[in-house]
Amino acid sequence: MFDKDLRTMIDDVKDGRMNRRAFVQRMIAVGLTAPMANQILSLGGVAMAQSPNPYKPTKRGGGGPLKLLWWQGPTLLNPHFATGTKDQDGSRLFYEPLASWDADGHLNPILAAEIPSIQNGGLSKDAKTVVWKLKPGVKWHDGKPVTADDLVFNWEYATDPATAAVSGGTYADMTVEKVDDLTIRITFKQPTPFWANAFVGAYGCIIPKHLFAEYKGSKSREAPNNLKPVGTGPYKFVEFKPGDLVRGEINPDYHMANRPYFDTLEMKGGGDAVSAARAVIQTGEYDFAWNIQVEDEVLLRLEKGGKGKTLYAVGGDIEFIAVNFTDPNTEVDGERSSMKTKHPILSDARVRKALALLVDRDSIKKVIYGRAGRTTANYLNGPEEFVSKNTKWEFSIEKASALLDEAGWKVGGDGIREKDGKKLKLLYQTSINGPRQKTQAIVKQACQKAGIDVELKSVVASVFFSSDVANPDTYAKFYADIEMFQIPMTQPDPALHMRRYHSREVATKDNKWQGRNFPRWVNKDFDAAVDAADTETDPIKRADLYVKANDLMWQDTVVIPVMHRAAVEACSNTLRPALSGWANQTDNLQDWYREG
Amino acid sequence: MSQYILRRLMIAIPSLLGISLVLFVVLALAPGDPFGELATNPNVPPEVQAALRAKFGLDDPIYLRYLHWLAAMAQGDWGFSFVSRMNVDTLILQRLPTTLYVIGSAQLLALAIAIPVGVYAATRPYSIFDQIANTFAFIGFSLPTFFTGILFILIFSVKLDWLPFVYSTDIKATGIAWALEMIRQAIMPVMVLGLFQAASMTRFVRSAMLDVIRLDYVTTARAKGLGQAKVIVKHVMRNAMIPVVTLIALQMPAVFGGAIVTEQIFRIPGIGSLLISSILANDTPVVMAVTFVFACLVVLFNLIADVLYGWLDPRISFR
Numbered sequence: 001m002f003d004k005d006l007r008t009m010i011d012d013v014k015d016g017r018m019n020r021r022a023f024v025q026r027m028i029a030v031g032l033t034a035p036m037a038n039q040i041l042s043l044g045g046v047a048m049a050q051s052p053n054p055y056k057p058t059k060r061g062g063g064g065p066l067k068l069l070w071w072q073g074p075t076l077l078n079p080h081f082a083t084g085t086k087d088q089d090g091s092r093l094f095y096e097p098l099a100s101w102d103a104d105g106h107l108n109p110i111l112a113a114e115i116p117s118i119q120n121g122g123l124s125k126d127a128k129t130v131v132w133k134l135k136p137g138v139k140w141h142d143g144k145p146v147t148a149d150d151l152v153f154n155w156e157y158a159t160d161p162a163t164a165a166v167s168g169g170t171y172a173d174m175t176v177e178k179v180d181d182l183t184i185r186i187t188f189k190q191p192t193p194f195w196a197n198a199f200v201g202a203y204g205c206i207i208p209k210h211l212f213a214e215y216k217g218s219k220s221r222e223a224p225n226n227l228k229p230v231g232t233g234p235y236k237f238v239e240f241k242p243g244d245l246v247r248g249e250i251n252p253d254y255h256m257a258n259r260p261y262f263d264t265l266e267m268k269g270g271g272d273a274v275s276a277a278r279a280v281i282q283t284g285e286y287d288f289a290w291n292i293q294v295e296d297e298v299l300l301r302l303e304k305g306g307k308g309k310t311l312y313a314v315g316g317d318i319e320f321i322a323v324n325f326t327d328p329n330t331e332v333d334g335e336r337s338s339m340k341t342k343h344p345i346l347s348d349a350r351v352r353k354a355l356a357l358l359v360d361r362d363s364i365k366k367v368i369y370g371r372a373g374r375t376t377a378n379y380l381n382g383p384e385e386f387v388s389k390n391t392k393w394e395f396s397i398e399k400a401s402a403l404l405d406e407a408g409w410k411v412g413g414d415g416i417r418e419k420d421g422k423k424l425k426l427l428y429q430t431s432i433n434g435p436r437q438k439t440q441a442i443v444k445q446a447c448q449k450a451g452i453d454v455e456l457k458s459v460v461a462s463v464f465f466s467s468d469v470a471n472p473d474t475y476a477k478f479y480a481d482i483e484m485f486q487i488p489m490t491q492p493d494p495a496l497h498m499r500r501y502h503s504r505e506v507a508t509k510d511n512k513w514q515g516r517n518f519p520r521w522v523n524k525d526f527d528a529a530v531d532a533a534d535t536e537t538d539p540i541k542r543a544d545l546y547v548k549a550n551d552l553m554w555q556d557t558v559v560i561p562v563m564h565r566a567a568v569e570a571c572s573n574t575l576r577p578a579l580s581g582w583a584n585q586t587d588n589l590q591d592w593y594r595e596g
Numbered sequence: 597m598s599q600y601i602l603r604r605l606m607i608a609i610p611s612l613l614g615i616s617l618v619l620f621v622v623l624a625l626a627p628g629d630p631f632g633e634l635a636t637n638p639n640v641p642p643e644v645q646a647a648l649r650a651k652f653g654l655d656d657p658i659y660l661r662y663l664h665w666l667a668a669m670a671q672g673d674w675g676f677s678f679v680s681r682m683n684v685d686t687l688i689l690q691r692l693p694t695t696l697y698v699i700g701s702a703q704l705l706a707l708a709i710a711i712p713v714g715v716y717a718a719t720r721p722y723s724i725f726d727q728i729a730n731t732f733a734f735i736g737f738s739l740p741t742f743f744t745g746i747l748f749i750l751i752f753s754v755k756l757d758w759l760p761f762v763y764s765t766d767i768k769a770t771g772i773a774w775a776l777e778m779i780r781q782a783i784m785p786v787m788v789l790g791l792f793q794a795a796s797m798t799r800f801v802r803s804a805m806l807d808v809i810r811l812d813y814v815t816t817a818r819a820k821g822l823g824q825a826k827v828i829v830k831h832v833m834r835n836a837m838i839p840v841v842t843l844i845a846l847q848m849p850a851v852f853g854g855a856i857v858t859e860q861i862f863r864i865p866g867i868g869s870l871l872i873s874s875i876l877a878n879d880t881p882v883v884m885a886v887t888f889v890f891a892c893l894v895v896l897f898n899l900i901a902d903v904l905y906g907w908l909d910p911r912i913s914f915r
Contacts, residue, residue, distance in 0.1 A: 168640075271861070
């Protein structure tokens with residue numbers, strides 16, 4: 001019923017019988033959010049509203065210096081090599097993509113003349129081609145014009161394996177061809193409903209062909225411009241000291257009117273998050289500091305009568321506990337947690353459900369994450385159209401105990417449950433990180449009350465997230481019963497986020513544990529839903545498929561969501577940054593200004 | 597003399613080779629991955645991470661990697677950073693001036709305090725001055741720099757708002773204003789490091805002086821009617837300085853190596869903070885280069901100290 005109504009409404013908007021605003025409001029009324037509503041319109045053939053961030057200055061420049069403090073400074077300035085967000089943020093100061101994501105998860109055109117839609121002929125109905133048009137007259141910082149050749153070159157550069165670009169995956173499975181000087185056509189091998197990945201966001205930044213053409217492939221690291229970016233951004237490159245400082249100055253020929261506001265730009269690196277928050281909020285030495293993962297209590301104290309405040313950008317980042325479906329303690333063919341085994345305790349759905357009942361999300365939010373977290377029962381938490389309303393969570397030691405009793409785990413003499421002479425003992429691992437160790441303690445305490453003996457283990461982050469095949473402590477090997485970490489959602493689309501739990505993605509010795517399905521959960525319905533969503537061009541059906549996939553994960557307790565996390569930034573009281581939970585912090589830098 | 601120096605340098609070669617081998621093996625055995633950050637990024641397929649490891653030779657056996665490194669080092673190629681994708685020597689040279697300025701000033705401050713205070717305290721042992729100097733010295737080297745650093749920040753930056761606590765390599769001023777700003781922002785880190793060093797050095801100078809001051813030749817010098825100042829400076833200090841020179845010489849490599857904790861607290865872009873961030877990012881070539889240069893400096897300054905002994909005490913001869 002909803003489906004049909006929606007279609008009528010989309011047609012109404014198309015024909016002008018209903019305006020966008022009314023449509024969005026109706027959608028919000030039925031529980032969708034604005035970005036979702038807009039996405040529906042765009043897929044339904046209505047051009048996306050170009051929703052620039054609020055911007056008050058009426059002339060370019062004159063804003064003095066903008067001082068940014070990144071407690072891990074950028075170490076390189078080529079967006080195709082940007083390993084961490086710090087490098088993406090640094091590159092983004094000078095390079096620009098065709099479009100960026102704004103706070104609501106809308107595409108905001110940067111170098112593109114307009115956002116492709118079915119209406120303007122940019123998108124094909126079969127979701128196999130996208131046509132992007134460049135804004136005319138955009139120049140590189142060295143005065144050369146930006147053309148379609150540059151775009152095609154970026155695709156070639158990133159997909160050449162010898163270049164060793166980290167953006168390779170973003171540009172895979174597609175061909176990019178030049179239509180005319182300002183137009184390109186992307187052709188996907190498969191119908192691709194989420195077409196806005198290549199040339200958009202952090203890995204979509206475009207580097208100039210005339211400076212990098214000679215350095216494609218194995219010579220990529222010799223390019224002098226790896227360290228001296230020449231981009232199209234609002235600020236021109238001045239100086240770069242890896243890990244310490246990036247400096248820029250206003251680009252007087254910037255392609256957007258009245259932008260940018262600041263005359264110079266400085267991004268300082270180094271130190272730690274707490275003192276970065278202090279330098280912005282308490283002493284005002286800096287205007288903006290990134291990724292302030294500090295206990296809320298400390299931030300609240302700094303904010304009292306300070307010179308700045310904290311800002312929260314909500315995206316889809318999820319902190320969760322994953323459950324191992326295979327046996328980490330039995331070795332089969334030289335492989336622990338092998339697909340040929342079943343977890344002796346956790347393969348019982350009742351035990352997994354009991355564990356989910358023992359995670360006290362409210363306390364974790366109150367004690368640890370504060371304003372930077374939201375409790376949730378879902379693995380998939382955004383954008384709104386993909387968020388399931390069918391799930392719920394609760395914390396109840398009694399219910400958990402009842403479930404465990406039912407599963408045959410009886411409380412033994414020492415308070416620990418046992419079954420067939422085996423103790424109910426679980427190994428719970430995570431990376432070393434203050435909030436994670438505190439969460440472990442809270443969960444362990446509740447488990448103890450329910451008669452589960454939990455052993456805690458924490459691994460240095462650089463090891464835990466490493467792809468080192470020889471190391472037994474990586475999250476992908478999962479030589480533990482449950483493990484906890486955060487998976488970020490880098491774009492407002494769930495495709496990549498959900499695909500990792502497909503059965504073909506299972507991490508095994510054969511694929512050198514590169515598979516991303518580390519809980520080693522296999523569910524045919526889930527596979528079918530994700531596969532169908534990958535090529536489903538109807539946005540509503542596609543959203544339903546992802547909601548179904550999320551619900552399957554919830555029913556089976558594959559993961560226990562702990563916290564839906566927001567990005568925390570420290571910002572001076574006078575600065576007006578344009579932030580989005582769906583983008584990097586510097587992605588809409590052209591719209592930043594100062595007031596008061 | 598020159599033959600002695602040459603022989604010492606020859607002996608240094610095998611020991612440096614040994615040091616480099618140990619460093620390399622320890623680093624290679626340490627777990628971790630410079631591309632670990634890519635692991636949870638859903639945008640980057642795992643094959644990309646694997647391809648990067650293969651491209652940078654991280655999957656080769658250790659002995660091959662060591663031989664590659666050694667061969668390159670012998671030709672003056674220090675390797676290139678996985679994380680910054682630039683040459684390690686550029687990275688180090690970029691940070692050297694800041695480290696030399698801050699840590700060097702701290703050492704000078706330490707010497708400027710330790711020598712006069714230590715000497716004066718030794719000439720009047722157990723006087724009020726000596727007691728006070730001792731008390732401060734004990735407090736000084738009992739307080740770790742991460743504590744005094746944060747204490748200084750809270751007092752001078754947050755409460756009084758006199759000094760900046762983020763060190764900037766990019767000061768927008770010229771001439772006198774630039775120099776003043778450079779001094780202003782270095783005050784806190786230099787004080788923190790300098791006072792810490794001065795504390796232990798004062799104790800050292802004092803005891804070295806006390807050892808010498810009781811000797812008969814000092815009494816003789818006094819007996820032949822020399823003034824107190826001349827006795828202390830010309831006769832006592834020159835001999836008392838021999839152990840102090842060893843101490844200073846062994847601390848000189850630290851001037852180049854930076855101070856990890858202090859650099860981190862004040863965001864000083866020196867060698868120490870480069871080392872710690874490279875260790876955290878598993879950027880082996882940079883860690884290797886910094887630690888190896890450090891080892892070379894230790895060997896070199898030991899040699900310089902030995903040569904200086906001969907100048908301070910002609911009785912020590914070189915064979």
